[in-house]
Amino acid sequence: MKCWAWEECEAFTFSYGQGCVLLTDKLTDVQHDKQESNFATSGPKYCTSDGQRSTEGGREELTGGCIARGCHYYATPVDVISLGSVATPFRCQALCQQYEACIVFSYDYSTQLCTLHATEEKKTTGVTPHQLCGPR
Known part of the structure; x- marks a missing residue:
């Protein structure tokens, strides 16, 4: 399930070890375990920016x-x-x-x-x- 599709989701964290975790609270801290969070990424339910487009x-x-x-x-x-x-x-x-x-x-x-x-x-x-x- 994608975060934007679940009403209670506020944010997400994805890591290679645990996959995608949907969060109901934006204040999750991955800094405490730097070894496992090196290749984790987190983000909000919606992105307010248009983002970057693919280039040549x-x-x-x-x-x-x-x-x-x-x-x-x-x-x-x-x-x-x-x-x-x-x-x-x-x-x-x-x-x-x-x-x-x-x-x-x-x-x-x-x-x-x-x-x-x-x-x-x-x-x-x-x-x-x-x-x-x-x-x-």
Whole structure:
């Protein structure tokens, strides 16, 4: 069942170990078990953004409706959040929303590096699948 199809669902978490878990409360924290949450992703019932569209090469795909896999922004960052301190791309997106200058973000699952950017320029697609990017 998809989260948007179940009235009581508020959010979801997907991990390779447990599959998709539908949540009735948005305040679920996966940071407590970083080892198992490295390749987990969480998101809201609905995405308020149009998200990223696939581009030439076809390697970019939608993740959670808002965040694209296989892309990265290389524009000068507004801020870089330390390696290993941001557990999911959705946390990175939330950090971007806290910075007025942040328009888009890049996230790397392998290093848990979150990079915030003030412009959508210098976007690269077709990079490794553990690199993601998305809107504020």
